[in-house]
Amino acid sequence: MPDQSPISSVNDFVVRFANVNGSGSASANELFARSILRHGVPVSPRNIFPSNIQGLPTWYEVRVTEAGHLGARGGVDMMVAMNPQTWDKDVASIEPGGYLFYDSTKPMPSSKFRADINVIGVPLTAITNSTYTDPRQRQLFKNIIYLGALCALLDMDPKLVEQLIGEQYKGKEKLLSSNVHALHLGRDWALQNLKCPIGLQVKKSDKVGDRIFIEGNSAAALGAVYGGATVCAWYPITPSSSVAEAFTSHCKKLRHDPETGKAKYAIVQGEDELASIGIVIGASWNGARAFTATSGPGISLMTEFIGLSYFAEIPAVIMNIQRAGPSTGMPTRTQQCDIIACAYASHGDTKHVLLFPEDPAEAFEFAAQSFDLADRLQTMIFLMLDLDIGMNHRLCRPLKWDDARQYDRGKVMTAEMLDEPGRDFGRYLDVDGDGIPYRTYPGTHPTKGSFFTRGTSRDRYARYSEEGAVYADNMQRLVRKFETAQDMVPRPLQANAAKPTKYGVIYFGSTAPAMDEAIGLLEARGHQLDRMRIRAFPFHSSVASFIADHDFVYVVEQNRDAQLRQLIVNENGIDPVRLVPILHYDGTPITARFIANAIGDHQDHLKVTPLRKAVS
Amino acid sequence: MTYIAKPKFHHPGLPKNELGYTHRDYEGKISTLCAGCGHDSITASIIEACFELSIEPHRVAKISGIGCSSKTPDYFLGNSHGFNSVHGRMPSVLTGANLANRDLIYLGVSGDGDSASIGFGQFAHSIRRGVNMTYIVENNGVYGLTKGQFSATADRGSKSKKGVMNTDNAIDLVAIALQLGASFVARSFSGDKTQLVPLIAAAIRHKGASFIDVISPCIAFNNHAGSTKSFDYVREHNDAVNRLDVLTGRDPITVEYAPGTVQVVEQHDGTRLALRKIDADYDASDRLAAMTFLQKHAAKGQVVTGLLYVDPDAEDLHTHLDTVETPLNRLEAEDLCPGTTALEKINASLR
Numbered sequence: 001m002p003d004q005s006p007i008s009s010v011n012d013f014v015v016r017f018a019n020v021n022g023s024g025s026a027s028a029n030e031l032f033a034r035s036i037l038r039h040g041v042p043v044s045p046r047n048i049f050p051s052n053i054q055g056l057p058t059w060y061e062v063r064v065t066e067a068g069h070l071g072a073r074g075g076v077d078m079m080v081a082m083n084p085q086t087w088d089k090d091v092a093s094i095e096p097g098g099y100l101f102y103d104s105t106k107p108m109p110s111s112k113f114r115a116d117i118n119v120i121g122v123p124l125t126a127i128t129n130s131t132y133t134d135p136r137q138r139q140l141f142k143n144i145i146y147l148g149a150l151c152a153l154l155d156m157d158p159k160l161v162e163q164l165i166g167e168q169y170k171g172k173e174k175l176l177s178s179n180v181h182a183l184h185l186g187r188d189w190a191l192q193n194l195k196c197p198i199g200l201q202v203k204k205s206d207k208v209g210d211r212i213f214i215e216g217n218s219a220a221a222l223g224a225v226y227g228g229a230t231v232c233a234w235y236p237i238t239p240s241s242s243v244a245e246a247f248t249s250h251c252k253k254l255r256h257d258p259e260t261g262k263a264k265y266a267i268v269q270g271e272d273e274l275a276s277i278g279i280v281i282g283a284s285w286n287g288a289r290a291f292t293a294t295s296g297p298g299i300s301l302m303t304e305f306i307g308l309s310y311f312a313e314i315p316a317v318i319m320n321i322q323r324a325g326p327s328t329g330m331p332t333r334t335q336q337c338d339i340i341a342c343a344y345a346s347h348g349d350t351k352h353v354l355l356f357p358e359d360p361a362e363a364f365e366f367a368a369q370s371f372d373l374a375d376r377l378q379t380m381i382f383l384m385l386d387l388d389i390g391m392n393h394r395l396c397r398p399l400k401w402d403d404a405r406q407y408d409r410g411k412v413m414t415a416e417m418l419d420e421p422g423r424d425f426g427r428y429l430d431v432d433g434d435g436i437p438y439r440t441y442p443g444t445h446p447t448k449g450s451f452f453t454r455g456t457s458r459d460r461y462a463r464y465s466e467e468g469a470v471y472a473d474n475m476q477r478l479v480r481k482f483e484t485a486q487d488m489v490p491r492p493l494q495a496n497a498a499k500p501t502k503y504g505v506i507y508f509g510s511t512a513p514a515m516d517e518a519i520g521l522l523e524a525r526g527h528q529l530d531r532m533r534i535r536a537f538p539f540h541s542s543v544a545s546f547i548a549d550h551d552f553v554y555v556v557e558q559n560r561d562a563q564l565r566q567l568i569v570n571e572n573g574i575d576p577v578r579l580v581p582i583l584h585y586d587g588t589p590i591t592a593r594f595i596a597n598a599i600g601d602h603q604d605h606l607k608v609t610p611l612r613k614a615v616s
Numbered sequence: 617m618t619y620i621a622k623p624k625f626h627h628p629g630l631p632k633n634e635l636g637y638t639h640r641d642y643e644g645k646i647s648t649l650c651a652g653c654g655h656d657s658i659t660a661s662i663i664e665a666c667f668e669l670s671i672e673p674h675r676v677a678k679i680s681g682i683g684c685s686s687k688t689p690d691y692f693l694g695n696s697h698g699f700n701s702v703h704g705r706m707p708s709v710l711t712g713a714n715l716a717n718r719d720l721i722y723l724g725v726s727g728d729g730d731s732a733s734i735g736f737g738q739f740a741h742s743i744r745r746g747v748n749m750t751y752i753v754e755n756n757g758v759y760g761l762t763k764g765q766f767s768a769t770a771d772r773g774s775k776s777k778k779g780v781m782n783t784d785n786a787i788d789l790v791a792i793a794l795q796l797g798a799s800f801v802a803r804s805f806s807g808d809k810t811q812l813v814p815l816i817a818a819a820i821r822h823k824g825a826s827f828i829d830v831i832s833p834c835i836a837f838n839n840h841a842g843s844t845k846s847f848d849y850v851r852e853h854n855d856a857v858n859r860l861d862v863l864t865g866r867d868p869i870t871v872e873y874a875p876g877t878v879q880v881v882e883q884h885d886g887t888r889l890a891l892r893k894i895d896a897d898y899d900a901s902d903r904l905a906a907m908t909f910l911q912k913h914a915a916k917g918q919v920v921t922g923l924l925y926v927d928p929d930a931e932d933l934h935t936h937l938d939t940v941e942t943p944l945n946r947l948e949a950e951d952l953c954p955g956t957t958a959l960e961k962i963n964a965s966l967r
Contacts, residue, residue: 037967208967210963210967211967212963212966212967213966213967214966222962225952225953225954226953226954226959228947228949228952228953230715230716230944230945230947230952231712231715231716231944233708233711233712254954254958255952255954257940260940260941261938262938262939262940262941263937263938263939263940264939264940264944264947264951264952265939265944266715266934266937266939266944267937268711268715268745268933268937270708270741271737271738271740271741272737274705274708274738275705275707275708275711275737275738275741276708277708278701278702278705278707278708278709278711278712278738279708279709279711279712279715280712281701281708281709281712282679282699282701282708282709282710282711282712282713282714282715282716283712283713283715283716283944283945284712284716285699285709285712285713285716286677286712286713286716286717286720286945287716287717287945288712288715288716288717288944288945290712290716304702305702305705308701308702398960398963399959399962399963400956400959401953401955401956401959402956403955403956405949405953406949407948407949440697441697441717441945442674442677442696442697442713442717442720443674443675443677443697443717443719443720444674445674446672446673446674446695447674447695450674450694450695450696450697450698451697451698452689452690452697452698452699452700453697453698453699453700453701454699454700455700455701455702456700464690
């Protein structure tokens with residue numbers, strides 16, 4: 001018996017699977033997460049993987065959370081330790097009173113265990129080897145066998161798992177029945193040889209509702225399909241490659257002409273990020289909706305073209321799935337570290353529109369909207385995801401679309417418009433004060449509306465000019481256009497504390513679920529915070545007023561240099577002292593515990609009784 | 617360059633082409649390049665070729681990178697959209713533009729610095745992909761705008777204006793284009809318009825990646841003794857393998873050719889290319905032989921010109937991607953958006 005009472009919890013615990021990369025564990029682990037969802041209990045899974053194809057350690061963490069906390073929690077209640085390489089570290093990471101599940105085929109010295117945890121051995125290799133002879137089958141079914149054992153230990157309904165396997169192998173009866181068989185092998189062994197269930201249990205609930213379970217990259221790619229993107233050019237880079245891959249598979253299903261079978265899209269894998277963004281710029285210049293997906297190093301490479309998009313006013317969309325930088329950084333770890341790099345990308349005076357979705361549902365919406373914004377504003381739009389949203393399945397509200405919605409192609413002058421009497425076409429002429437000029441697509445009119453696009457300075461009629469006044473006039477108009485953008489981009493969302501408070505918190509993107517949970521933890525500690533989730537740059541005027549309304553505001557972000565805070569200070573002329581940075585940047589997703597501790601400690605310091613008061 | 621503005625006056629007797637356009641309709645702004653620049657002759661040849669083909673001027677998209685050559689799209693086809701993009705990146709911008717609208721004619725204009733140095737990769741990959749375009753390199757072996765540095769096409773052993781010897785090996789873009797699968801490859805000389813004009817016309821009518829390397833002497837920095845890209849050197853070493861007549865109509869070939877002296881190639885759109893052989897053994901339909909021929913003659917210091925290779929049955933990128941006939945930029949929400957019914961199905965599959 002452990003010297004710590006076993007953790008006992010229903011529908012609220014963390015299971016971590018420690019596997020070897022390339023061992024086929026991913027699909028079994030995902031099956032585990034989905035099975036719990038089918039119990040009506042929300043889960044939040046996360047891949048923790050190396051930059052490697054085969055052999056290095058990989059983890060899959062499932063947070064089972066009836067309360068619906070979808071951020072990472074921190075800590076492990078049950079470790080499924082399938083990787084000898086990481087055994088010691090894995091065992092050490094279990095919470096006192098937690099559970100260690102392992103393959104007990106080979107005896108392990110007692111020094112390899114801990115006295116304060118519950119050890120559950122299942123002879124997985126022995127069971128597998130006595131049932132299967134083919135090495136590949138042994139490998140794959142071993143994963144399903146441990147899933148079966150977990151099913152018994154956590155008191156899960158095996159029917160729900162079987163149902164999922166049935167959906168997965170629909171039409172492949174042989175695979176279906178052998179997987180179900182393996183599931184029961186594990187489950188039966190556990191029921192016969194172990195005390196089932198353990199303290200961690202899954203009980204049926206109704207907290208999932210109609211929510212869907214999708215990766216952010218796939219949702220963003222679907223947003224591009226719905227938003228009318230026809231050209232995608234990309235270069236493989238973790239963690240963004242699955243955006244282009246998902247776009248390809250969505251298009252194969254949704255974008256072929258029913259009569260001819262021909263493609264209503266073009267996808268090109270470029271030779272590098274320079275070519276990818278060049279193709280996007282060329283396609284957008286010519287009137288198609290185009291995008292690329294990349295990550296930090298790709299952004300660095302694309303910056304010259306980003307400046308061209310800004311200055312020559314060519315619409316474009318970049319989906320930046322952020323990973324830990326700088327340089328190659330930690331390619332498979334998450335961060336929000338390209339805020340400044342994207343906001344001011346390229347040489348000279350530039351500013352770009354950034355969108356910060358919080359989850360896959362918003363990634364879908366913002367991805368579709370980014371094409372309207374790019375066309376309307378005739379500039380580069382960055383959709384800022386990160387690895388945590390992009391490469392993990394996240395429970396989110398169903399994707400929504402309005403069939404009446406039309407694409408906003410922005411100010412495009414047609415041949416008919418060019419022929420209207422008195423019509424004056426100047427490519428860089430601001431006719432109505434919003435800073436946005438009209439453009440024409442190439443090939444529109446035999447004699448009117450053509451212009452020469454260039455990255456050099458030009459006048460309102462697109463004629464080359466190095467006159468200072470002409471240059472400044474154009475640069476001022478671009479500022480005006482950026483001001484126009486402020487009211488077009490998604491507005492910040494504000495939620496006030498239960499009781500009036502002098503303190504606020506600003507956060508964005510993948511921090512949202514951890515922040516929402518942290519609010520509850522902070523309330524329990526007696527701290528009230530109004531919160532604002534920023535969803536885009538340029539910042540809406542409500543950001544400055546939110547800051548003005550509070551004594552000070554915490555800015556929670558996942559990078560070292562407080563990049564969003566810098567941007568707020570810089571763009572809104574805020575006294576930096578009023579914005580307290582809360583920074584998490586070790587490459588793991590930010591947790592509610594981290595935020596609550598950091599803000600809670602800061603708040604506790606504020607509550608030190610003043611000396612004078614203590615004396616009197 | 618000249619400071620005299622171009623008069624708008626049109627001579628009433630100017631000849632018109634099939635569409636009723638005159639030469640002037642294919643011209644652009646007045647050139648700002650040096651007087652006597654080879655590039656201006658190429659500009660004139662492009663104008664001539666487009667006039668002769670009776671192309672609607674606004675249905676051409678002219679795309680370039682950065683450099684003297686890349687400025688020239690402003691000097692022809694003034695009613696076309698032009699895009700003077702980023703140094704070395706014309707090929708990617710052109711590829712994207714082509715994907716967006718397959719119905720326009722794409723003219724990519726680049727230089728030797730733009731295509732053989734900073735843009736060598738993009739040059740290679742656009743050719744590899746078979747983008748339907750006419751890719752013209754105005755090749756003078758030197759960086760003009762930055763005042764006379766060698767480019768990567770400068771021959772080893774050639775001398776700069778300041779007398780410095782180039783010790784690096786030269787990149788022969790024609791040889792590379794052949795190796796990468798370009799389906800139309802030619803080399804010409806800016807000083808030989810009679811050779812160049814039909815080559816440009818044939819390239820425009822070719823479906824697939826057409827590449828033309830035009831040796832175009834830099835009057836300011838690379839036209840001296842010791843240069844292998846000077847007017848004198850190229851004239852002396854020009855080894856033309858054929859002369860080209862482009863026949864666009866359906867009419868039978870009326871010109872009399874002596875038997876065995878002409879090779880006729882019919883392209884996708886019906887244009888026939890009559891190649892009058894100068895070198896009797898040269899076969900423009902044999903890629904391997906072309907590569908060998910080039911290498912052998914280059915070793916002798918000769919500049920091989922003419923239509924070096926053509927594959928009239930080439931496919932382009934759109935064929936490979938199997939895209940719809942309607943240009944992608946004309947598809948509307950009803951063509952592109954799968955709608956709520958499809959989305960509800962997707963939602964259901966994600967539970």
